[in-house]
Amino acid sequence: xxxxxxxxxxxxxxxxxxxxxxxxxxxxxxxxxxxxxxxxxxxxxxxxxxxxxxxxxxxxxxxxxxxxxxxxxxxxxxxxxxxxxxxxxxxxxxxxxxxxxxxxxxxxxxxxxxxxxxxxxxxxxxxxxxxxxxxxxxxxxxxxxxxxxxxxxxxxxxxxxxxxxxxxxxxxxxxxxxxxxxxxxxxxxxxxxxxxxxxx
Numbered sequence: 001x002x003x004x005x006x007x008x009x010x011x012x013x014x015x016x017x018x019x020x021x022x023x024x025x026x027x028x029x030x031x032x033x034x035x036x037x038x039x040x041x042x043x044x045x046x047x048x049x050x051x052x053x054x055x056x057x058x059x060x061x062x063x064x065x066x067x068x069x070x071x072x073x074x075x076x077x078x079x080x081x082x083x084x085x086x087x088x089x090x091x092x093x094x095x096x097x098x099x100x101x102x103x104x105x106x107x108x109x110x111x112x113x114x115x116x117x118x119x120x121x122x123x124x125x126x127x128x129x130x131x132x133x134x135x136x137x138x139x140x141x142x143x144x145x146x147x148x149x150x151x152x153x154x155x156x157x158x159x160x161x162x163x164x165x166x167x168x169x170x171x172x173x174x175x176x177x178x179x180x181x182x183x184x185x186x187x188x189x190x191x192x193x194x195x196x197x198x199x200x
Contacts, residue, residue, distance in 0.1 A: 002115060004057050022053040022119060026183045029053075030176060035123065040131040041094045041103065043086045043112070050113055050120040053183075058115065065114040074152065076111035085110045097169075100128050101162045105154045122182040130173045139181040141168040 001011050008014040029035050029052055038045035051062025060066075064083070069076050077085045089110060092103045104125045111117050126136040142164060150160035172178045 002058065005059065006057060018054075018057055018116075021056055022116070023180065023183060025053045025056075026119070026123065027176070027180065029123070030179050035127055038127060040128045041090075041092075041100075041124075043090050045127065046107070046112070046120060046124045049123050050116060053120055054116050060114050061116075064112050067114065069111060069114070072152075074155075077109060082110060082112065086112060094128050094132055097129075097133060097166060098162060100125070100132060101165060102158060103128070105151075105158050105161065108151060109155050119183040123179075126179065126182060129169075134173065135169045135171050136173050136178065137165055137168050137182065138170040138172065138178050139168065139184070140178070141170075 001009065002014070004014060006014070006017055008017060029049065034052070035049075038048060047062045054061035064086075066079065068078055085106075089103060089106045092106065093099045094103055104121065107121055107124070108117070113120065122137070122139070129136050146164055147161075150164050154161045170178060
């Protein structure tokens with residue numbers, strides 16, 4: 001159970017409120033043009049997205065995590081290497097689809113935030129795709145299980161996630177419904193209770 005600004009003590013209730021509030025904030029980011037003003041592909045932009053989505057819910061919104069986290073048998077980037085990893089990701093090329101997805105995979109491995117990485121990073125990914133190749137992902141065309149399995153394997157073999165996401169590309173970059181599907185918490189369920197944490 002994550003400490004939150006809402007005073008909620010039920011993980012189920014927190015998940016519902018988190019989804020409701022973060023979706024509302026995401027819609028605002030899309031509609032007021034904020035996303036188009038961010039520098040695509042930079043960590044500072046991802047932090048700004050995360051802060052906007054979760055600042056009404058968590059004190060850590062937009063801030064790097066201070067715990068080591070793992071999901072299943074996979075450990076995300078250790079705290080001691082996190083900032084260096086993020087600097088390296090900032091400098092990765094992003095001029096082609098393959099380069100963009102490679103950068104996305106590395107950001108997933110870094111997992112810079114305590115919670116909400118998936119939703120914030122999918123928005124960040126679409127910002128890069130829109131700027132560099134004039135397309136975004138239509139997440140309604142992405143099978144949830146295929147996506148999650150491909151992301152699990154992506155640190156070793158990224159061909160699967162590239163194939164899945166390439167087949168879901170669309171030029172509907174200004175379609176609000178397409179955008180909102182990417183932050184649908186219930187569709188790409190990120191249950192933070194399955195994360196193992198180590199307080200430092």
